[in-house]
Structures are given as structure tokens and as C-alpha cells.
Amino acid sequence: MKILLIAGFVALAPAQVLAQAPEASLGTPTGHELNVSAGGYRYAEPLLATPISIQGFKLGAEYTGTVSLSESRQWFLQANVRGLIGNTSYDGYCRPWQIRPDSTSPNGYALGLGSAYPCTANGDQDWYMEGRALAGKDFIGQSWGFSPYAGVGFRHLSNGIGGVPGYRTDDYLYLPFGLTTRTRVASRALSVNLEFDLLLRGWQETHSSALGGGEVPATPTAPAFTIDGFTDASFAQHSGWGLRASAKYQVTRRWSLEPYYQHWSVDDSTVDYKTATFTVNGITARQQLGFYEPFNTTDEFGMKLGFRF
Secondary structure, three states, X not given: OHHHHHHHHHHHHHHXXXXXXXXXXXXXXXXXXXXXXXXXXXXXXXXXXXXXXXXXXXXXXXXXXXXXXXXXXXXXXXXXXXXXXXXXXXXEEEOOEEEEEOOOOOOOEEEEEOOOEEEEEEEEEEEEEEEEEEEEXXXXXXXXXXXXXXXXXXXXXXXXXXXXXXXXEEEEEEEEEEEEEEEEEOOEEEEEEEEEEXXXXXEEEEOHHHHOOEEEOOEOOEOOEXXXXXXXXXXXXXXXXXXXXXXXEEOOOOEXXXXXXXXXXXOOOOOEEEEEXXXXXXEEEEXXXXXXXXXXXXXXXXXXXXXXX
């Protein structure tokens, strides 16, 4: 009888292992993953009277590391770093500098902007880096796994405009809240991820001093004048949100494919005043001009090829 019981246990053990294997694969996998991505990028300021957009093709690389905090309770920690780079084109409007008579100015003129006209630019370099620290928990059933998570993220974006690399930089500090669901399709793992990002604070720097100066020719209503330079402007952004969606299919034990989409929506910034120095008829004047970062959206979509090790 004892021999029969042992034999029965041995016979049942493989069946139990096979029954648990699909469930185990529905949890968040630990270890390391690298991926490369390719896709489109579009930044827009759609609510302006003269809307503009910056778009282009970008290549990226990403690393994700995951460790288990408690195998029994299925808590995990995750670190993620991602970077993208590419050349973009500007499609929108430009406004020329102009002066008008002003008796309070040392040179008798005030500096301002003229009427907008359509303009484009190509070949400016854009890139961004993003780092995230996340914590979550797995809830695993017979056919599905659910993994809610939250954490903190930081994103740094560098925009080149007018042939000046890094003319504008954006930094976002945000809180990600997400859910990953997993199941099996054709014996392979399929996971779908949805995430909402809450912007805590945004910092934007516009490096206008990098543009230098230049001469503006005379018009029928104003003499020629020279722009001698600008000071840089800084804006604070206090309201915004992001959305991420992706679906990853584990083609083999190590390789995966993942189409993805990301969206950011950021409200108007505070107003910052920068100093412009300009010279008319040999007399130099300095004037403060107010600028702000308008409501803007960013959309990114593409495909990732991942390798797990």
C-alpha cells in the first residue's frame, strides 16, 4: 500500500506542475529586459490662433529591471529607463520683430512682434530621457493575471529649434498609475497595459540667448534696428496628464513584440518676463517681454522589440 501511495504521488506531481505553470506565467516576470523601438512623434500647440506642430521619426532604447519583494504575497519592484532621439520638422507660424514709436523708451521705440505668417523648418534634433521607479502586486487567476502598480517618474525633453540644439527643454515630474493584464494566446503570454500619469510639476527652459542677435531691415513705417540679444526664459507648469497603452506578445521565451501609444496633455504655464536688448539709430534700449508655454499635446506611437535575460 505504501509503495502504491508513493507511485500515485509521483504520477500526480507532473500534472500539478503543468497545471500551475500557465498560472505562474501570468504574473509579472522578474529579471531584465532590453528593447529597441521605432515610431512617430508629434508635439502640437493646437489652441493657438496660429497653431504649430513638431513631428518626426524617432528611434529608442529601453531597459526594465524587475525584482520580487515577496514571492508569497506577489509584490514586485520595477525600475525603467528609456531614451528616444530623432530629427523633427516644424510646421506652423513665425512672427517678425518690429518696432513702433514710444516716447518712454531711451531710443524712442518699443520692441514687439508683427503679424504671423506660415513657416517651416527641418532637421532639428529632438531627444528625451525618462526614468521611472514602480511598485506593484500580482493577482493571478486560472486564465488571467492582473498587476496594478504605481510609482514616480521623471522625463527630460530637449527640443532643437531654428538650428539650435537644446533650444527648449522640458522636465516633468509625475505619478504613474497603471494596470497590466496577462493571459495566454497560442501558448504564449499576451499582456495589455494601461497607465494614467498625473503631472506634479513641469519646468520649461527656453534658451533664447542661444539665438544671438541680428539686423532687421527698415520698413516704410520704422527705421532699421538691431536685436543685440535676449535673456533665457523659465516657465512653471502645474497641471497636466498623460496616458499610455501597449500590448506585448511573447513571441519566444526571450523575444517579444509590443506596439505602444503615449499621450501627454499639459496646460498653460505661468508667464515669465525676459529682457530683450535692441539698438535703433545707435541708441540701445532694454525691454521686458512676457512669454508663456501654451497648452500643448504630445503623441508618440510605434513598435518595440524586446529581449529578456
